[in-house]
Amino acid sequence: MANDNQNQVLDEQTDVVDEKSTKRVRKTKPKASESGSTASLFGIAPYQPKKNEEYMSEGQLEHFRQILLAWKEELMSEVDRTLNTMQDENTALPDVNDRATQEEEFAIELRTRDRERKLIRKIEQSIEAIKNDDYGFCETCGIEIGLRRLEARPTATLCIDCKTLAEIKEKQNNG
Ligand SMILES: [Zn+2]
Secondary structure, eight states: OHHHHHHHHHHHHHHHHHHHHHHHHHHOOHHHHHHOSOOOGGGSOOOOOOTTOOTTOHHHHHHHHHHHHHHHHHHHHHHHHHHHHHHHHHTSOOOHHHHHHHHHHHHHHHHHHHHHHHHHHHHHHHHHHHHTTOTTBOTTTOOBOOHHHHHHOTTOOSOHHHHHHHHHHHHHHHO
16 A cells, blocks of 8 residues: 555656656757847857858758747847837826827837837748748749848848849839
């Protein structure tokens, strides 16, 4: 009887340990601990390709994935901050003039949030492209977008030529 109880306790303990270790694995974020600080776009040094390294090698894809993830995280916390600020300010009871200014500020913040949300979606699409091995190539003509352009614009889906052309067309359509 006593032995049975002891075995049961041991079993339960093993279960708990197992659960903890799997949880720890799932929650591990390698980049955050490596950089040691808040993940920031600028905290990641530009990629230095080795001689004869092929374009969009495993290392390069991982490099841009880390940038995109860090960027997304930063934007998400930005969105949270904006929401908190708006809630805080809304509790105050300003006079009419203050109220107009406040509404203007809210409108600006809402637009900013909208832009941020669109950017987050673009970032997610780029992360998806990395998964599918589509990342780094022009959507229109299929040539390499290039490391330098991607470092500056990690969400770029067009090469510089196609991008320029698209912008000219857009201007013509709007004007
Ligand atoms: Zn192109």
